[in-house]
Amino acid sequence: MRGRYRWQIAWHKASRGLHCQKGGQCPVSERKSQSGKMMTMLNMRARLGLLAAPLLVTMLSSCGPTPQLRVHDAVVKLNPVDSNPSAMYFTIRGGPKDVYLMSVTSRSVLRTEMHESKVDPKTGAMTMAPLTRVFIPADGKVEFKRGGKHVMVWGVNLVGRRLGEMETQFLFSNNERILVKARVEEMDGREPDEKTGHNNH
Numbered sequence: 001m002r003g004r005y006r007w008q009i010a011w012h013k014a015s016r017g018l019h020c021q022k023g024g025q026c027p028v029s030e031r032k033s034q035s036g037k038m039m040t041m042l043n044m045r046a047r048l049g050l051l052a053a054p055l056l057v058t059m060l061s062s063c064g065p066t067p068q069l070r071v072h073d074a075v076v077k078l079n080p081v082d083s084n085p086s087a088m089y090f091t092i093r094g095g096p097k098d099v100y101l102m103s104v105t106s107r108s109v110l111r112t113e114m115h116e117s118k119v120d121p122k123t124g125a126m127t128m129a130p131l132t133r134v135f136i137p138a139d140g141k142v143e144f145k146r147g148g149k150h151v152m153v154w155g156v157n158l159v160g161r162r163l164g165e166m167e168t169q170f171l172f173s174n175n176e177r178i179l180v181k182a183r184v185e186e187m188d189g190r191e192p193d194e195k196t197g198h199n200n201h
Helices: 028-061 158-163
Strands: 070-078 086-093 099-105 111-119 126-130 134-136 141-144 149-154 165-172 177-186
Touching: 070 165, 086 177, 099 111, 134 141, 141 149, 158 165, 158 177
Parallel strands: 070 177
Antiparallel strands: 070 086, 086 141, 086 149, 099 134, 099 165, 111 126, 111 149, 165 177
């Protein structure tokens, strides 16, 4: 934290009568008066110190690092059947303000859609519905993971498969765009086949 804060009190008003007589001797009544003034000033400083303590704590706590909107651990799990969509998972850390994730796109794929999988409490069956946007709370965390929110990915090209990664853009409601390198791997975590772009089952 840059800069220093201190409480300053003018003491010149308390200096009166410190040298009442030659040799620094003062009448008893004058010395008592001076002593009382000194105690009053000390009490004032103590009270001001107590009042300043909460303010100082607040100032120090406000000097913490500002959260930054960011995306990490992005990975595309390839579907073994090329005609079927693959899935992308990642984690988003919220920034200083609430925002919405509006879209996830990449030039290495044909199409992407955000979806969320849920279990129907009545039937117990897994259902999936599209998402037009996803709320990202300030300084919070939102996970896109298996069995929950995810991005469906169609047509991962051969370049992305061979490189084992693809550049992906995340667009947010505050007009911020974040580019990340998403890993490209098979469902079981293995690297994609560099020759055919899929497993030979």
